[in-house]
Amino acid sequence: MRQCLYISTAVEPSERRVDDILEVARRKNVENGITGVLLFNGRNFMQLIEGVERDLRDLLGSLADDPRHTGMSLLADRKIIERDCPGWAMNFMRFGATSSDRRALIAQELPPSLAPSMRDAMLSFGDLG
Numbered sequence: 001m002r003q004c005l006y007i008s009t010a011v012e013p014s015e016r017r018v019d020d021i022l023e024v025a026r027r028k029n030v031e032n033g034i035t036g037v038l039l040f041n042g043r044n045f046m047q048l049i050e051g052v053e054r055d056l057r058d059l060l061g062s063l064a065d066d067p068r069h070t071g072m073s074l075l076a077d078r079k080i081i082e083r084d085c086p087g088w089a090m091n092f093m094r095f096g097a098t099s100s101d102r103r104a105l106i107a108q109e110l111p112p113s114l115a116p117s118m119r120d121a122m123l124s125f126g127d128l129g
Contacts, residue, residue: 001050001051001052001053001079001080001081001082001083002050002051002052002053002056002077002078002079002080003048003049003050003076003077003078003079003080003083003084003118004048004049004050004056004060004074004076004077004078005046005047005048005049005074005075005076005077005118005121005122006046006047006060006063006072006073006074006075007044007045007046007071007072007073007075007125008044008045008063008069008070008071008072008073009043009044009045009069009070009071010040010043010044010045010068010069011067011068011069011070012068013042013043015094017068018040018094021038021068022038022090022092025038025089025090026089026090029089029090030089032051032055032058032059033051033052033055034049034050034051034055034056034059034089034090035049035050035051035083035085035086035087035088035089035090036048036049036050036085036088036090036091037085037088037090037091037092037093037109037110038090038091038092038093039092039093039095039106039122039125040092040093040094040095041095041102041125041126041128042094042095043128044125044128045069046121046122046125047063048084048085048114048118048122050080050083050084050085051083060074075121076117076118076121078115078118084111084113084114084115084118085111091109093105093106093109095126099126099127102125102126102127103123103126103127105126106122106123106125106126107123110122
């Protein structure tokens with residue numbers, strides 16, 4: 001089992017586009033046993049995904065080719081024993097206007113079992129804006 005974290009920039013950052021992405025991601029993630037969370041600050045995405053290595057690699061390949069975002073950069077790729085987000089086919093967080101609001105939302109929503117390095121990276125995403 002693996003867990004990956006990446007960041008990218010939306011090509012057309014609109015609520016409708018993000019809602020379309022979520023709808024498809026949730027359906028496909030259930031089919032492929034992928035869990036995780038997508039963060040969106042109005043311009044950038046950060047996504048934590050986890051699953052069986054083969055399925056995760058396939059998803060990362062598809063994401064790298066997806067024209068709806070650019071500049072995809074893998075921040076973490078680590079082996080895990082069990083999922084941190086087992087009930088999330090794709091949880092989603094859209095942020096408020098200030099970085100303190102964003103950091104607070106992220107801190108409140110992230111699973112307590114998440115590794116400190118992953119948590120820190122995701123909290124730092126709240127400072128982008």
